[in-house]
Amino acid sequence: MTMSTEAASPATPPGAATPSRKTRSDGDRTRRAILEAATRLATLEGLDRLSIGELAAQIGMSKSGLYAHFGSKEELQLATIDAAEAIFDEVVVAPAATAKPGIPAVLALSDAFLGHLEARVFPGGCFFACASAEVQARPGALKDRISEFDARWKARFVDQLRYAQQRGDISASEDIEQLWFELDAYLLYAHAAFAFRADSEVLARAGSAVRHRLGVPT
């Protein structure tokens, strides 16, 4: 996992100059403030609209001050995705990690995902669904970075679904890739419908769909 927002205490390479503690932590705080604003802006306006100028205006910094933190627009966009994943891990992945493995873990991940939509952690819904839709037709570093997130998200589910199947909690005849397709479809649709209509009924429907598909009482 790459988390630029957690770069506060990197291992110092041998021979590297050590910045003063004050400078480093001030710089980190500023960087974090910039990236938090950027993750929110990206789900409303798009990663592509994440101009250093617009962001500077939003957080009341000079453009040159922002350039000191991010050398290019793409660097800023990639750091924003890293920051969004760190937030996603904190509010969705980590709380679900305490659930028992197998079906309970799948339900916990799904519910935490739906909960982060309802709480509007990102104002436009799922940061990664927004970003995927935006970069789908643009091969490059951003799309690759989103694909890495997708692979990690999928693995979290598929590993638990396979474990549940080995335990006999999911029928041996079930195609786990197909099951994953359907479960993730409910979650993406909940994002899209909630972001468009702000109707929390769709979140409940997604939770029911996941449970129904897994044969768990709703």
Place this chain on the structure above:
Amino acid sequence: MTMSTEAASPATPPGAATPSRKTRSDGDRTRRAILEAATRLATLEGLDRLSIGELAAQIGMSKSGLYAHFGSKEELQLATIDAAEAIFDEVVVAPAATAKPGIPAVLALSDAFLGHLEARVFPGGCFFACASAEVQARPGALKDRISEFDARWKARFVDQLRYAQQRGDISASEDIEQLWFELDAYLLYAHAAFAFRADSEVLARAGSAVRHRLGVPT
């Protein structure tokens, strides 16, 4: 249904000046060419990027020539959505309309939708899924126009699902709104995954998911 692209032969209001046939059909051809380019561009770059300038450059017209057809960017965007719905109706809705009512009609609509993704009728996938994602956080005329499309699309399914339920082809205990949620989720997910990864396996998975959910053999 509003189809600006079919405005070739409107009923002439009493007392209105009749333009010469040549002028009118030349103007219509140009308008159609502009809007076809616009529907394609919109799924790759976004409705918001649909600037009169960029479009003029793409189809080799002057900006002032385009302004003669569309007075503002929003007019151009709305006309583009109308044109996209006309194309969608032609390639998805109309072919499915020959199916028998009920479950066969639902399968025909789903398959025609998946087929139009595979055929890349719009290069970015489903025009309306792209447009929804883009305008979700921007209330206004464009979002209202997309909502109208959504309502028509949903009604096509829900009407057939209710008919199938009345016939006894769908269990009386089934919540049709929930069923619609799940079916449309598979279709949206197919769009998103195919647009992102260009892997037609996801189209087959969506077709299987629809059939499995309706209890129809795949």
